[in-house]
Amino acid sequence: EAQVTQNPRYLITVTGKKLTVTCSQNMNHEYMSWYRQDPGLGLRQIYYSMNVEVTDKGDVPEGYKVSRKEKRNFPLILESPSPNQTSLYFCASSRKVAGAEAFFGQGTRLTVV
């Protein structure tokens, strides 16, 4: 089954404690990205990757890091989480063509206290 898998689904952490949210896709998609969803703001892109070892900032990259060492995986790293990073996070993947449909993971609800 074609899917994007994120882990964990729920995470509560303390300010400053480094964490990683994993994302994996099995569709051989070149393009992967991370979004955060906040009430009234919709989804905003954090980082994206056009292919292995190629990543770039999205609209709200501050406080986040990513890596793309393998085509299927695109982890999101919060080196020093802060309460304003409390949000719902989605990983997505798509083919690298104009108008390609994005496939989304189930989401990770992160709370930073």
Added chain:
Amino acid sequence: AQSVTQPDIHITVSEGASLELRCNYSYGATPYLFWYVQSPGQGLQLLLKYFSGDTLVQGIKGFEAEFKRSQSSFNLRKPSVHWSDAAEYFCAVGASGAGGTSYGKLTFGQGTILTVHP
């Protein structure tokens, strides 16, 4: 820069009534347009998309959307709403212009929460 506006934050309809969710976009060229639905606790599922051609697009679950270039709109409609349609709906625009770095990125609207009364 591309942008999407969904003017209605929350809409309530009765089961069996018709539905229209509004979406306005801003984009320099002909856009690729999408509607996604998010059920509680779930990820986003694609309802339908518009690339070119026929401006009336059919999607899953009985939804349709009409692209109107003159109004920069891509409104989502359903003739008869079911209780299971209660969810949050997102309109999104994707880049269609030249430049591969644009491909893949979606810009989302703020979302519209749909409540369905029995």
